Amino acid sequence: METLLEIKxxxxxxxxxxxxxxxxxxSHVDIQLNEGExxxxxxxxxxxxxxxxxxxxxxxxxxxxxxxYHSKKFGRINLxxxxxxxxxxxxxxxxxxxxQFLNVMPxxxxxxxxxxxxxxxxxxxxxxxxxxxxxxxxFELDQELWDSYPTTFSGGEKLRLNIARAMVKKxxxxxxxxxxxxxxHDSKIKVKLLIEQLMNxxxxxxxxxxxLEFMNHLxxxxxxxxxxxxx
Amino acid sequence: xxxxxxxVLSVKNLNKQYGPGCPHCKEGExxxxxxxxxxxxxxxxxCRDVSFDVFPGEVxxxxxxxxxxxxxxxxxxxxxxxxxxxxxxxxxxxxxxxxxxxxxxxQQRYIxxxxxxxxxxxxxxxxxxxxxxxxxxxxxxIAAGSNHVGMMESRGTELLNKxxxxxxxxxxxxxxxxxxMQQRVQIAKALSNNPPVLLLDEVTTGLDLSVQASVLDLIxxxxxxxxxxIVLVSHDLGVIRMLADRTxxxxxxxxxxxxxxxxxxxxxxxxxxxxxxxxxx
Numbered sequence: 001m002e003t004l005l006e007i008k009x010x011x012x013x014x015x016x017x018x019x020x021x022x023x024x025x026x027s028h029v030d031i032q033l034n035e036g037e038x039x040x041x042x043x044x045x046x047x048x049x050x051x052x053x054x055x056x057x058x059x060x061x062x063x064x065x066x067x068x069y070h071s072k073k074f075g076r077i078n079l080x081x082x083x084x085x086x087x088x089x090x091x092x093x094x095x096x097x098x099x100q101f102l103n104v105m106p107x108x109x110x111x112x113x114x115x116x117x118x119x120x121x122x123x124x125x126x127x128x129x130x131x132x133x134x135x136x137x138x139f140e141l142d143q144e145l146w147d148s149y150p151t152t153f154s155g156g157e158k159l160r161l162n163i164a165r166a167m168v169k170k171x172x173x174x175x176x177x178x179x180x181x182x183x184x185h186d187s188k189i190k191v192k193l194l195i196e197q198l199m200n201x202x203x204x205x206x207x208x209x210x211x212l213e214f215m216n217h218l219x220x221x222x223x224x225x226x227x228x229x230x231x
Numbered sequence: 232x233x234x235x236x237x238x239v240l241s242v243k244n245l246n247k248q249y250g251p252g253c254p255h256c257k258e259g260e261x262x263x264x265x266x267x268x269x270x271x272x273x274x275x276x277x278c279r280d281v282s283f284d285v286f287p288g289e290v291x292x293x294x295x296x297x298x299x300x301x302x303x304x305x306x307x308x309x310x311x312x313x314x315x316x317x318x319x320x321x322x323x324x325x326x327x328x329x330x331x332x333x334x335x336x337x338q339q340r341y342i343x344x345x346x347x348x349x350x351x352x353x354x355x356x357x358x359x360x361x362x363x364x365x366x367x368x369x370x371x372x373i374a375a376g377s378n379h380v381g382m383m384e385s386r387g388t389e390l391l392n393k394x395x396x397x398x399x400x401x402x403x404x405x406x407x408x409x410x411x412m413q414q415r416v417q418i419a420k421a422l423s424n425n426p427p428v429l430l431l432d433e434v435t436t437g438l439d440l441s442v443q444a445s446v447l448d449l450i451x452x453x454x455x456x457x458x459x460x461i462v463l464v465s466h467d468l469g470v471i472r473m474l475a476d477r478t479x480x481x482x483x484x485x486x487x488x489x490x491x492x493x494x495x496x497x498x499x500x501x502x503x504x505x506x507x508x509x510x511x512x
Binding site: 014015016017018054058059060061073074083084085086087088089105106107116 | 234235236286289444448451455473476477489490491493494497498500501502505506509
């Protein structure tokens with residue numbers, strides 16, 4: 001199996017100048033993720049799990065270590081050294097990120113939000129419209145909500161929309177940052193079905209979970225984090 | 232790292248100083264400077280070695296406090312001010328091989344009329360307040376070489392429609408419009424020659440929230456539809472967060488930090504950027 005992502009000796013800390021503080025979030029982490037694999041990371045909150053995902057996605061700057069990603073467009077690329085434009089390209093086309101928080105454009109409806117995600121990849125408008133309806137239906141988002149602003153949605157609805165938006169792109173690598181936190185049982189099953197479907201289609205995933213029961217049925221391997229290192 | 236794309240606009244080591252400079256503050260780097268001001272000769276170093284690239288279809292945000300040099304930078308790029316030193320290249324002009332700042336004023340006028348559009352914070356600078364709104368657009372079209380009245384009329388109407396100015400008000404002068412409407416007329420005017428690069432200087436500053444929202448939505452939809460590249464200057468991180476793909480942070484005339492917008496917001500490095508982000512409501 002090909003390696004899709006290889007994290008080598010990743011460390012990340014934060015210097016809060018105004019408070020005179022230095023916070024070490026992650027120390028010397030190594031992860032190897034093969035194509036088609038699903039790896040889960042567990043650990044207490046504050047143990048540094050999300051930091052790893054944010055380093056991969058480029059929301060945090062990588063100061064030490066390397067993250068080698070096998071890109072369709074750029075070949076083998078160290079995300080620690082990728083240009084901003086390369087990261088933006090990868091986010092649009094190859095790497096997806098789902099967090100428990102929906103960060104949306106104000107005054108954009110649920111339907112527009114999902115459509116834009118598809119259009120970004122260069123798909124046609126009619127395709128985007130069709131796929132959007134398909135995925136919103138799959139997640140049983142009430143039809144009345146499709147043309148409403150997500151700011152008025154409940155937590156569960158927001159999350160389902162968030163996942164729908166990331167999954168509709170069928171990214172090569174999907175980062176899941178506690179995607180099932182605060183979901184009810186039915187919604188969890190929906191998410192699970194879609195994750196399974198993506199796995200069957202060959203999407204590689206790296207996920208953080210609190211819900212160990214949910215995770216155990218899905219992942220191929222798991223790591224446990226404590227204080228920024230794997231235990 | 233070599234890029235996989237070609238920039239639309241490339242700015243290299245742009246410097247702008249007000250004042251002659253003296254042996255004490257030469258190059259704007261000496262320790263006698265208070266911030267970017269020389270106490271000996273009174274020279275202000277408004278932009279110091281500013282370099283950046285703008286790529287096709289992206290929004291580049293520039294954020295910084297008042298006096299950080301953002302507007303001076305935009306004025307230099309639109310030839311409202313003469314640079315002290317530096318270079319800028321636009322791909323659609325002479326294949327991106329000629330330094331715009333060294334072109335004749337006639338050529339610079341050509342570039343303003345054909346390749347760039349600018350929207351000012353103050354509509355008085357971007358519009359003729361006594362002309363009709365559609366006349367303002369026609370002015371820019373004429374400058375860009377148009378001479379067919381019917382075509383200008385229909386293009387003007389189309390543009391005003393796009394920025395949600397009611398057709399029946401197209402012949403009214405902007406001085407009778409609200410601030411938000413004036414900004415939208417300015418945007419229509421700036422877009423009239425299909426510029427590959429649009430410069431937006433604090434376009435929503437001073438507008439009330441709902442009007443600000445409508446202007447921001449307009450910018451976002453235009454950018455998506457027309458795929459123009461936008462340089463967006465704002466001191467408002469909320470605006471930057473909503474619109475910019477990448478962001479530069481300026482302080483005292485220098486770019487002190489740059490990155491993906493979420494990098495700037497979630498993992499700011501420079502003490503000033505941290506302070507700025509933590510000031511966000």
